[in-house]
Every structure is written in structure tokens, then in C-alpha cells.
Amino acid sequence: MNHAAHHRKSMESATSDGSAAPASTKAAAMAAGSGVVPESVPNVTGATQYIDDIPLPAGCLQAAVRLSDSARGRILALHTEAALALDPSVRIITAKDIPGTNQIGTNKADEPLLPEEEWEYWGQPLVLVVAATRSLARRAASLITIASEELPAVLDPREAAAKGDLIFPPRTIAYGNVEDAFARCDYVVEGRVDSGGQEHVYLETQGAIAEVIDGRRVRVISSTQGPTGVQRAVATVLGLPMNMVEVEARRLGGAFGGKEDQAANWASLAALAAWITGRPVELYLNRKEDMRATGKRHPYSSDFRIGADRNGMILAFEATYYQNSGCTCDLSPAILGRTVLHATGAYKVPNVRVTGLMCRTNLPSFTAFRGFGAPQAFFVIESAIDALAQRMGVDPVEIKRRNLYREGDETYYGMKLERVRASEAVERLLDKAHYLQARQRVNDFNATHRLEKKGLAMIPVAFGISFTKLMMNQGGALVHVYSDGSVLVSTGAIEMGQQVARKVALVAARTLGVPIEKVHVQRTTTLTVANTVPTAASTGSDLNGQAARIACTEIRSRLLAKAAEMLDASPEELDIANGMIYRRGQPTSLRWESLIEAAHQARIDLSAHGFFATPFLQYDMKAERGKPFAYHVYGAALVEATIDLLRHTYRLDRVTIVHDIGDSIDVSVDRGQVEGALAQGLGWALLEDLRFDGKGKPLSDTLSTYKVPDNEFMPGEIDIEFLPPVENPTTPYNSKAVGEPPLQYGIAGYFAVLDAVRAARGTGIEYYNLPLIPEKVSQLLAGKEG
């Protein structure tokens, strides 16, 4: 390989002199990169190194954490004798050993890395233990006894709110005049909606490897979506400036938001242990530890009031969201922000008042999870419309159609909507799924079947894209073109299965004008791209793709100037595409590799840094008005379900989706994202039952007690259609973000099952409490809504 590269180089310098390349040179150039292993091969053959697969540096110790076993308590004394006696390699580290500041909270300083006195949830890491092997470290951790005092714990968000235990003051968005509007309504319906938490179940659990370099710097490899956040946390805990901490993130074995803020804990613990022992340290959680110790999707409990005229036009909507934030702030404010900014779902409502409360409880700190507070809001508005339809005696689909956002509508937070596609998606869906016939078929089935009933439900989605925290809407990239013409791109985007690396590579290849095989997207490190935002909010390819595009554009213009000189042309006449240089649309004799070689000889910089900040975003937090989103993603889904009246189980028969991916960079990747998000949404709505007992003890802390969708749970038929491309100026090549919006489609699964239950009972039921597990279906069929 080396030999070939060498050979190629000498031949190409010949071409750069202007002489025609001999055929063999072309062949050699074409062969460049032919040894590249296709990207999915390392994953499938198991060669990809996730945290626990990375060969450890010599002398590496293993760390384990001792977790609390009650929801709230005070440490009186630690007895570590037995643990220390286990093996000479055992070392115990507590809050007192932290050389810097014992604080890793990002939005509020309420999160010590290790508690000094009190712990606040069941499963909180109290003490760090290191030993020569992982099993020794775990055994030593279990041998520590803790003398403690029990403290009263609060688990319910409404109870916390009643006590005034809020993380920040409530946030309210008010628009129009709700009271006047309710007075004018023909129908006003109130209700309560509850949604459960959701465990991420990224198949790779959390972990990190840390080592001290030259006795003064720290290097951490972390399974994180946010290397910069990890870098900041490690620096704070160790009392170092950020330039002494290097963080690297490789491919993650799934994350879904769970490794956005909460990877910092484990990385900081590993770094702390490395700093104190002077030895490399790995900390890798097992499934049970991970399920106990880490945050999940926020459970919500909400109240709504909705009002409409006799035609089903919604005139007013009011909601109060009690967000169960868990024991610390974490990302809760931003998540609540997304909730209150998605309160009316895909509908235009002229009078709105919504309030969100971040309620502190003694549960793990709930955190980012795909959808980030929006699914909870969608479930509330969809429940409200469902209740309204029950009272009015009409099909909810009719009410939904009538109230969708239209072009030019202003949202209740003052954003004028452009290129609205809500109706386009819904009408196409109803048409595609032959909705009226489907409804008739379901009714006929229900009339003729006594042991099974079918249900049908539709949800439209309008999902705002951008981080709700304005400063986070930025991305950076560093692009190098090497002298053989191959391209290396580094960005802040973490690859965790969403194929952002492929999308960034496609953007870079398209912008530079080279075949995709020429481009490699490198793992993210804080050395190559600094001050990155976490890869989250579905913005990974928008922000990092744009940054890469900007860097590539810069290099391209330098190259075009050089090519113009070589071809005696003006740069405007020239184009680079597919590794060839074109002049007024005609291929020239100049190839990419020769151009790069010539540019290198001419001492032209073949590297560039690109930076992108999403334009036109602004939001006034006081007035609660502005443009918090670059754009919206639209779509709609129809779900059909059948319940078994003997066993009280159900199955999902089919899902039809019409979804907006703009002018996609890679349709097969986007399809995979829609399918994966649908599965997680259906899991949240119907299956995944996150439970704590009355004392806050986690009951669903293994994969045998917490079920996630398997292939038999998934609907037999899934039909996905994409809307035609549309202009979308702030993204790479008019693409659209895809990670989160389709998760809301799962909510239609809830209403399809509820619709079937209603058919069985023959009465209207207003019951909004997800997940709608078979146990609840049983109760509903027995007439117990409590």
C-alpha cells in the first residue's frame, strides 16, 4: 500500500507539469483508496472498538462505583476496612479526594460528582473504588458499608410543586386571550395526562478510559455525545484549565440523548481515579448499574383545558406541565423549553397559555432522550383533541385536519411559519392509506368480531429544529486534504448510529467535487475541533455538515484559483466534480490528484477550518416571543391496532407514514432513522414501563424487567413515503434533520389501541396515561380508569 502510494506520487508530479498522464498513471490514481474497508464491515465483524473494546494502556486499573440503596439519606460514616482488605490494589476515593471543584452541573451548580454528605436518589454513585480488575473493584465496592440516616424522599412531581421545590421558576407562554376565548367556545374539555419515563437502552453502556500524560495532562476516551462538556467537567473536577484535558469520542453504541450531559459523570470519575492513582483507569458500567444510576426520559404529569366552536375549530388551549426533573437540574430547563414550544403540536391555536414546572424529586436526574420534551407535549395536545372529539362525537381526524398549521401562520410564540407542510403530509397520508375505507373496514370488523377489536389513529407532526438554547446552534469542522488527494474531515459530530459521518462525508465530497471514497470522517476530539456543542437535537448533520461545507468551500476556491492558473482559464469557468476539473462543462486533462499535488508544490494551504452559526435565530425569553427554530419538520402517521379481548394483549397491524426529509442527503439513512424513531416512540407509548416502588427503588433495572421493542412487537406492515424535496436554506443542500421528529408517530400507537378499547367497551373513555401496557388495557376493559 505504501509502495503504491509512493509510486503514484512520482507519476502525478509528472502530470502536474502539464504533460498528459500515461494510462498506467490514471489506473494507479483510480486505485487510490481502493483498499479502503467499506464502513459497515468493521461493525458487523466486531472490529469496531467501543469503549470496553479498546486495548488498555499498560498498568490500567478498573474502577467501580458504590451506588446508594435508598432514595435519600445522609452519610454518617464509611466503613471501608473489608473492601481494602480484599486486595492490595484496592483504593477508595470519595468527595474529599477531589482536587478541583466537586461540581459537574451545566445549567445549575447542583450536581456534585460525588456527594459530600447527602445523596438524592436510589442508585447514586457515592464512592469510587479502583482495583486491578473489574471484578475486584466491584466486589470491593460491595464490601463498603455506609452508616447513614434516612431522609424523607419526594417522588411525585405534583407533590414537589406543591411544596415549591422547583429547579427554576415556572415558565409560561401566553398568547391571545384564553379566558375570553373559552367563554366563546361551544365545547370546553379538561383533563389530566400522564406519560412515563423511558430508559435509553443504548446497547453500549456508559464508560470512559482516562490516563494522565506526562504527569500534568489528562486524556479521556469517553462514550459521549458531548466531548466539550466532558472536557469542561473533567477540568473542573481536577482543577485544570481546559487546554490540559483532551477528550476523544469514537463511535458510540447508541446514545439517544443519554450520553449528552450524563456521560460527563463517568468520564470525570475515571479521570479523577487516574489523576489520584497516576495510573490509567477504565470505568465501564454494567447494565444494571447503568439502568439504576443514569437519567432517562422525563415522566410528565399534565393538566389541560381545550375549547372549540361547534365546527371543531380550536379556539383556546391551556396546559400545565409538571415535569418530573429528578434530583438535579441537568438539561431539564432546555427540555422543558422544548415542551412549552411544542404545546399545540401541529395545530394553529389562536389563544394559548401554557406553563411548565421543573419539579425536583428524589429520582435519577431525568435527561435528554430523543424528542427532548416534545413527545410529552405532543401527547398532551393529542389527548386534549381526543377528549374533545369524544365530547363532540366526531372523528378526531376531522378536528385535526381542520386545525393544522397553514402557510404564514404565526405560532403562539410569535414565529411566522414558512414552507408549512402539515396539510400536505396529512392529506397525502389519508389518501395513501385510503383513510375512509380503512375506517369503514375497522368499523365492519368490530361489528362482526366479538373476541377482537380494531382501532385506528392518526397523528400529525410539526417539529422545530434547532437547539432551544440559542448559543448551542453552532458547529465547527477541520478539513485536511492530504497530498495524495485523500480528505480527512473532523467535526463536532459524534457518530452513534445516525450515520452523521456518512452525511458529513457526502457533503464534503459534493462540495470539494471528489468521489465519496476519497473522504474519511474522523472521530471527534477536542484537539481538532474545540468548543463543540453535543451532537443532539437532530442538528448533527445540519450544524456540522454546514461547517464542513464552509471549510471545503474555502479549500475549493483556493484550488480553483490554482487550476485556473494551470489551465490558463478564469476560476469562474472551472468546476470540480467527481475528481475531475471541468472547463465550461467540458472535462479537462486535469485531475483532482494532480491539482492537489500542484497546489501542494505551490505551497497552497490544503487545510481549512469551517464554522457555522445558524442564522436568523432569536428568542426573547422575557416576552416568550421570537424565532427559536430554523425550520420545522412535518409529517403524519396512521396506526392500526387489534386488541384481543380474551388475553387483553394487542398487536400493531400496520403503520403508514408520510414524512418530510427535505432534499435528503441519503434517503436510506433517513429511512432507517424514521423506522428506528418509530420503534422507540411505539415503545414509549405502549411497552416500556419504567417503574420505581413507593420508596423510589428502581424496579425496572435490567432488560428482563424493562422491555424494549423486539422484532415481534413491531407492526407487520410499515409503509413510509417521503414528501417531495423542498427548499430549506439553512441546511446543507436543503436537507432536513431526521432523528427526532418521527418519534412522535409512536403516539398514534397509543390512540389506536385506545380506539380499539373504546370499540370493545362501546363507550367513550378519556384515559391518557402512557405507556398503555396490556395491564392497563385489562383495567380499561374491566371499566376501571383509575
Added chain:
Amino acid sequence: MIVTITINGKKESLQIEPGDMLVDTLRNAGHVEVKKGCDTGNCGVCTVLLDGKPIRSCSFLAVRAEGHEITTIQGVAEEARRFADFLNREGADQCGFCAPGFALTVIAMKRELKNPTEEEIRHYLAGNLCRCTGYESQHRAIRNYLEADHA
């Protein structure tokens, strides 16, 4: 104690504790292509073949493998590479963490069942959890992979 296991065709003598699970023994011996996702036999990520049949190595004592043949995905690497291409084309290669266990199960199924029906495929793979793909793309990939052989 020492167990002797033939791993991917090569006899290896490994130092173990009586309670060690096969997954840890394999990983400690450098076979990190065998991933671990749950420890409770629920996810299928740790799948290896024991004398050609898929088992969950997290729920299988290492001592019981004494004298048997264990195949990890590396033992069928060429077939795995072929299958990888089908996954890739369907958007079914996402985070990749489930992929080695999943691919090994697919390869075992292909050897065991001639022309599996849709239902048999789902049933065979129901124990292989994937949190990323929602399974649809994996199924398309499997169908294409099986069909390609008939062509």
C-alpha cells in the same frame, strides 16, 4: 482452573474462575468482537455459536464450553463482510453494537433453515435486540441477503 476451548478453529487454554461466564472469558482472551449488552440473556449481543448453534455467552458458564467449538463472528468473517454490505444498503447498520451478534445469528439461521418464511425469520431473530433500527431495515437486508444466494 483452565478450560480448553476451540475458538474459531484454534485451540485455546484459558485461565478461568468457576463462576465465569463465557462472554467474559472470551473478551478477556481478546475476542472483543463478542459484545456484551445486558448480562441477563435478553439482548443477544453476546451471541456466539457453540458447535454451530447460537447461544448467549453471557448466560453460559465458561466451564461448560470445555472441549467444544466456539465460533465468534470473526470465525465467519468472510460471510459477515458479505452480509455487511446488505445491511449498509438498507440503512440497517446504525450504531453497530448489535451487529456482530445479529449477523452471527443470521448466518446460523441461513445454515440451519432452508428458505425460511417471514415468520421464521422474525422468530429466529426475536432475541436479538436492536435499539437503533426498529428492525425493518434489518429484515429487508436479510431478505436481500438470502435471495442473493438463490440468484
